[in-house]
Amino acid sequence: MEQHVFLQKLQKAGINTDQAIGRFMGNTSLFLQFVRRLPQALRFEDIRRALEAQDDETFYMLVHTLKGTAANLSAENLAECTQAILVEYRASGFKHQKKLEGLLQQAETESEKLSQTLREWDAEH
Structure with a gap:
């Protein structure tokens, strides 16, 4: 897959690529290096464990870190x-x-679109 096609797929998966780049x-290569690291930031299992354990500090830190990573990559x-x-x-x-669990599920669903696009790119490169 060519880079411009990949960028279009990222756009469809929820990343405002123009804003992110x-x-x-304007350094597309640097952006791509960072966006490919996104799956490591998707620590949903850890977030769920912290939610279930009602571990305030861990829950907040993990969600806040994910939000910052998503915002910096314009994964709107x-x-x-x-x-x-x-x-x-x-x-x-x-x-x-229950509401937090539902919101977390929405975030996981959104992240799966991005993860799938990144897996396709990695499979070809």
């Missing part, structure tokens, strides 16, 4: 999902655990 000062849908998790958590802690 701009954030990387994923960033919005993780922001919603943080808003709910800040408002009520773990009181509405």
Whole structure:
């Protein structure tokens, strides 16, 4: 797959590639190096464990880190999902655990679109 096709697929998967590449000062290669690291930041199992254990510090740190990574890569849908998790958590802690689980599921669904696109790229390169 050619680079421009990959960028189009990333766009369809929820990354504002123009904005992201701009954030990387127009350096597409550098952006691609960082976006390929995204799957390592998708620590949903760890986030779920922290949620189930009601481990405030770990839960907040993991979700906040994921939100920052998504925002820096202009993965707008994923960033919005993780922001919603943080808003709910800040408002009520773990009181509405089912709601947090639902929001986390939405974030996982969004991340899967990106992960699939990245797996396709890696398989060809």
